[in-house]
Amino acid sequence: MNAGRFAPSPTGELHVGNLRTAILAWLFARSTGRRFLLRVEDLDRVRAGAEAAQLTELAAVGLAWDGAIVRQSERTAVYDDAVAHLQRNGLLFECFCTRRDIAEAASAPHLLPGHYPGTCRSLSDSERSRLRSERPAALRLRSAVEEWTVTDTLHGSFTGPVDDFVVVRNDGVPAYNLAVVVDDASQGVDQVVRGDDLLSSAPRQAYLATLLDVPRVEYAHVPLALNRERRRLAKRDGAVTLGSLSGLGWDAVSVRNLILRSLGLPEGPLTDALEVFDVSRVPREPWIVEPSHLPSTGDATVTPNR
Ligand code: GLU
Numbered sequence: 001m002n003a004g005r006f007a008p009s010p011t012g013e014l015h016v017g018n019l020r021t022a023i024l025a026w027l028f029a030r031s032t033g034r035r036f037l038l039r040v041e042d043l044d045r046v047r048a049g050a051e052a053a054q055l056t057e058l059a060a061v062g063l064a065w066d067g068a069i070v071r072q073s074e075r076t077a078v079y080d081d082a083v084a085h086l087q088r089n090g091l092l093f094e095c096f097c098t099r100r101d102i103a104e105a106a107s108a109p110h111l112l113p114g115h116y117p118g119t120c121r122s123l124s125d126s127e128r129s130r131l132r133s134e135r136p137a138a139l140r141l142r143s144a145v146e147e148w149t150v151t152d153t154l155h156g157s158f159t160g161p162v163d164d165f166v167v168v169r170n171d172g173v174p175a176y177n178l179a180v181v182v183d184d185a186s187q188g189v190d191q192v193v194r195g196d197d198l199l200s201s202a203p204r205q206a207y208l209a210t211l212l213d214v215p216r217v218e219y220a221h222v223p224l225a226l227n228r229e230r231r232r233l234a235k236r237d238g239a240v241t242l243g244s245l246s247g248l249g250w251d252a253v254s255v256r257n258l259i260l261r262s263l264g265l266p267e268g269p270l271t272d273a274l275e276v277f278d279v280s281r282v283p284r285e286p287w288i289v290e291p292s293h294l295p296s297t298g299d300a301t302v303t304p305n306r
Helices: 016-031 050-062 076-088 099-105 125-133 174-188 194-212 243-247 251-260 270-276
Strands: 003-006 037-041 092-095 136-143 147-154 156-161 166-168 189-195 216-223
Touching: 003 016, 016 037, 016 050, 016 189, 016 216, 016 251, 016 270, 037 050, 037 125, 037 251, 076 092, 076 136, 076 166, 076 174, 092 125, 092 166, 147 194, 147 216, 166 174, 174 189, 189 194, 194 216, 243 251, 243 270
Parallel strands: 003 037, 003 189, 189 216
Antiparallel strands: 092 136, 136 166, 147 156
């Protein structure tokens, strides 16, 4: 059966913006008859205890998911198969570049900022074996396109650059773009709802999906929560997590109501919101989280706006 998902990285507590994205992912999935899956993206930057805390926070705002939680760290064999498939088709090459090599070469005027300059794309066998003795290689995709177009429910047609991006890091760990595509396909995920900071990754992922012969997914990149300076919400913005808000008298239900209000949805259980959820009415603008909505830590005199 088709599914949507929420896929947090266990790097710390979820803030109100992350919880809002999770609620939206649930609403998108449920309102379209899909299962809702939870995947822990723990290949990188894991903080001890963060996964358990995040699961508790998601449950506290009333989110329930179907089936067992999938952890990327337990799925090495699945990524290995995908890498072998790409390798068999001549779609990967070893790259020995350091970040600095890339930054220097990528400053060439004809390249898009951050684009891989192609340094290791056509190394000779002898160059490659010399470099192998110096440092471990990352595996990059031998991309045949410069850009790719995806369709997004909120953004319409979106075209973004695709370069020879990393598929396996030089420490042997699968890169985010590979893991996400492989996992979505193997979990039956055909609807990807996530923060719009990841919209620019979608063309790479959708292109990779074609090379892996897996079905394309439907995207909805939802607006982020931003602070007053219109920067991505972060812990330094004050009490923005369930833990810190509870110290100011907010329970999880009040936080959920705040999130639902910001989406123009009725307060109360998520099932009430689901009844009236309408994709065409999802806000297109970022959610500006003002201190008057979320009192900052230390400012306990501010009354929570329930
Ligand atoms: N793990 C990513 C994050 O927490 C999300 C990946 C995705 O939804 O594709 O930012």
